[in-house]
Amino acid sequence: MIVEPQQARVVIPGTVRFLLLAFLAVVVSITSTATASEPNADSTLLETQQVEPVTSLVAQDFKYDNGERIELFWVPSVDDRLVDGLVTGYEVYRTVNEGDPQRLAILPPGANTFRDEAAEIDSVYSYYITTLAEETSAKSVATEPMTSEREWLNRDRGYLFLIAFVIAAAVIFFVETAKRGKKLFIRKIAGLEAIDDAVGRATEMGRPVLFVPGIHDMDDVQTLAALTILGRVSRTIADYDSKIFMPVSRSLVMTAARETIKSSYMAAGRPDAYNDDMVNYVTDEQFGYVASVDGLIVREKPATIFLLGAFFAESLILAETGNSVGAIQIAGTARPAQLPFFIAACDFTLIGEELFAASAYLSDEPKQLGSLKGQDVGKGIAMFFVIAGTVAATISYAWDIGPVNDVLDWLNQVFSSN
Amino acid sequence: MSRTAVIVFAGVVALFVVSWMVKAMVLADVSETNIVDAFMVTVAAFLTLAIYSFLYKDNPYYKFAEHLFVGVSAAFWMVQGFWTTIVGNLLPRLSEGLATWFQQPYQGGGYDLGVFVFPYSIMYWIPVILGSLLLMRLSPQGGWLSRWPLALIVGTTAGLNFVRYLRSDFIVQVAATFVPLFGRDPHPWQGFGHFFSNLDLSASGQFVALLSNWVIFIGVFCGLIYFFFSKEHTGAFGKASRVGIWILMITFGASFGYTVMGRISLLVGRLTFLFRDWLGLIS
Numbered sequence: 048m049i050v051e052p053q054q055a056r057v058v059i060p061g062t063v064r065f066l067l068l069a070f071l072a073v074v075v076s077i078t079s080t081a082t083a084s085e086p087n088a089d090s091t092l093l094e095t096q097q098v099e100p101v102t103s104l105v106a107q108d109f110k111y112d113n114g115e116r117i118e119l120f121w122v123p124s125v126d127d128r129l130v131d132g133l134v135t136g137y138e139v140y141r142t143v144n145e146g147d148p149q150r151l152a153i154l155p156p157g158a159n160t161f162r163d164e165a166a167e168i169d170s171v172y173s174y175y176i177t178t179l180a181e182e183t184s185a186k187s188v189a190t191e192p193m194t195s196e197r198e199w200l201n202r203d204r205g206y207l208f209l210i211a212f213v214i215a216a217a218v219i220f221f222v223e224t225a226k227r228g229k230k231l232f233i234r235k236i237a238g239l240e241a242i243d244d245a246v247g248r249a250t251e252m253g254r255p256v257l258f259v260p261g262i263h264d265m266d267d268v269q270t271l272a273a274l275t276i277l278g279r280v281s282r283t284i285a286d287y288d289s290k291i292f293m294p295v296s297r298s299l300v301m302t303a304a305r306e307t308i309k310s311s312y313m314a315a316g317r318p319d320a321y322n323d324d325m326v327n328y329v330t331d332e333q334f335g336y337v338a339s340v341d342g343l344i345v346r347e348k349p350a351t352i353f354l355l356g357a358f359f360a361e362s363l364i365l366a367e368t369g370n371s372v373g374a375i376q377i378a379g380t381a382r383p384a385q386l387p388f389f390i391a392a393c394d395f396t397l398i399g400e401e402l403f404a405a406s407a408y409l410s411d412e413p414k415q416l417g418s419l420k421g422q423d424v425g426k427g428i429a430m431f432f433v434i435a436g437t438v439a440a441t442i443s444y445a446w447d448i449g450p451v452n453d454v455l456d457w458l459n460q461v462f463s464s465n
Numbered sequence: 466m467s468r469t470a471v472i473v474f475a476g477v478v479a480l481f482v483v484s485w486m487v488k489a490m491v492l493a494d495v496s497e498t499n500i501v502d503a504f505m506v507t508v509a510a511f512l513t514l515a516i517y518s519f520l521y522k523d524n525p526y527y528k529f530a531e532h533l534f535v536g537v538s539a540a541f542w543m544v545q546g547f548w549t550t551i552v553g554n555l556l557p558r559l560s561e562g563l564a565t566w567f568q569q570p571y572q573g574g575g576y577d578l579g580v581f582v583f584p585y586s587i588m589y590w591i592p593v594i595l596g597s598l599l600l601m602r603l604s605p606q607g608g609w610l611s612r613w614p615l616a617l618i619v620g621t622t623a624g625l626n627f628v629r630y631l632r633s634d635f636i637v638q639v640a641a642t643f644v645p646l647f648g649r650d651p652h653p654w655q656g657f658g659h660f661f662s663n664l665d666l667s668a669s670g671q672f673v674a675l676l677s678n679w680v681i682f683i684g685v686f687c688g689l690i691y692f693f694f695s696k697e698h699t700g701a702f703g704k705a706s707r708v709g710i711w712i713l714m715i716t717f718g719a720s721f722g723y724t725v726m727g728r729i730s731l732l733v734g735r736l737t738f739l740f741r742d743w744l745g746l747i748s
Contacts, residue, residue: 332538
């Protein structure tokens with residue numbers, strides 16, 4: 048018979064058992080209370096991760112302005128990162144004359160500059176940046192009090208002034224030379240030689256001349272050049288007793304054109320032949336104007352059409368319609384995108400500056416001639432520097448010679464876009 | 466009006482009405498204002514076709530569209546100029562009474578939350594005076610006064626444009642022409658021997674880069690010579706001028722093709738309107 052060993056048993060009295068359980072309960076309670084009173088690991092992380100402020104904040108007056116701009120530069124917070132970054136943005140604050148701070152802007156993370164464009168030269172400014180995070184923020188050290196300055200001259204544009212001065216001086220010199228009666232040479236321009244022939248042809252055919260001065264207003268120099276040429280054309284028309292009509296898309300151009308034609312007719316000794324209806328306003332709307340002029344061309348069938356001035360998408364439409372009625376067309380514009388259409392569809396085209404040269408050539412006015420000659424001086428300067436700069440760039444890139452590099456740097460500085 | 470013209474006119478009107486009705490029925494399922502919508506689409510389509518009829522020859526339908534366009538646009542710009550410029554910008558800065566009368570907020574000086582925000586400026590009377598002088602054109606005796614504002618417009622524009630064009634058309638262009646004729650990044654010049662033994666005709670190669678620079682240099686220089694008016698174009702100067710005009714013409718040819726392609730897209734847009742929005746033949 049197998050007898051199992053009898054296990055030893057400890058008998059705990061009921062009172063002691065109760066006290067023991069009570070003790071355990073108190074210990075557990077104290078422990079759990081203590082645990083609950085301490086933040087857990089995650090919340091500890093959130094609250095202790097204070098965001099760092101921006102550093103090296105500098106405020107400086109904007110160079111060469113009217114005193115209304117102050118620029119701020121700073122190093123973003125170290126917590127401003129693409130990955131695991133805490134920063135949600137920056138607030139720019141300004142104090143004026145030690146007053147209350149004003150918030151100027153809220154900038155996105157990554158920002159490190161700001162330009163205050165509402166400064167006044169009589170006030171003292173101080174700035175600080177507040178770095179923003181989800182539940183916290185950090186204020187940077189404020190900048191030293193400063194004022195903005197007004198500069199009367201932008202010295203960055205010294206070379207621009209020099210070039211402008213040289214060209215303007217050349218223009219004035221040649222204008223004065225022309226005024227003293229000295230003949231200034233200007234080469235012949237092909238399209239202009241054809242003006243008399245074209246007007247004569249219209250006279251012989253008994254058909255009118257159409258003059259279109261573009262669709263821009265009097266503030267466009269192309270329109271002014273066109274009106275100068277109109278003076279000569281209308282003078283020839285008055286001499287030949289031909290007819291001219293001129294639809295325009297700007298009211299100011301209408302008044303100026305009427306005055307121009309009237310002067311020409313008076314100069315030709317035929318003021319009675321002038322009529323205000325020679326020039327009529329159509330509409331400012333680009334294609335409304337084109338539709339009207341096109342209709343006019345096919346109905347009146349002018350023998351000669353002048354398309355001189357500022358043209359846009361309507362250039363080919365007008366030129367092709369004129370071509371379809373067999374008119375001699377003399378066109379000119381300084382709009383590079385429209386020149387191909389005029390060249391393709393017209394008999395003579397004044398390319399770019401030829402339009403202005405034509406104006407000077409025909410008017411024979413000292414001011415226009417002098418201006419044209421002065422611009423030729425500008426072109427001469429441009430040609431000189433194009434050669435000098437290209438040679439310097441070639442030597443600099445190919446052989447890297449120090450003094451030539453310096454020359455190229457200087458040329459780039461002179462002709463910088465500032 | 467001839468009998469044929471009357472018949473054609475009746476046919477066009479009938480076609481217009483039929484088109485309107487059919488379009489209205491088609492739009493009935495998708496629009497509550499189908500009758501008005503159908504009318505607008507049909508009018509737009511007929512005006513488009515009326516303008517295109519000019520390609521055949523001048524005709525009454527083109528004349529109608531032309532005069533409608535001119536009349537509507539002239540009136541539109543007149544109204545726009547008055548309400549936007551004079552009523553919208555000028556009068557509220559001149560007179561509180563006029564601003565109130567035109568139901569515009571007064572902008573001639575005042576307080577906002579106790580702070581004086583914008584002062585009354587007599588500067589705005591200058592355009593009033595100049596504009597009035599322009600209108601003196603209508604007076605036979607005072608017509609000469611209209612030249613003053615005109616002179617101001619021209620002179621101011623010339624002065625402002627001088628610096629702008631000097632920078633954009635002179636300074637920047639000259640600087641852009643400072644290009645190396647031999648060797649440039651990433652192909653430094655290592656002598657003609659190296660150049661020809663490693664001749665690379667690809668678009669990114671050294672040969673194409675140098676060719677491009679030579680074209681820029683010669684093109685700019687010869688182009689400037691062409692536009693030089695103080696010397697007769699004879700001899701070497703004349704030959705350089707010829708090169709300049711050739712380069713200009715090649716440029717214009719490329720520009721012509723480029724622009725025509727843009728115009729084709731406009732035509733496609735109009736045809737799309739006709740075939741999709743009007744006829745519904747394409748989705």
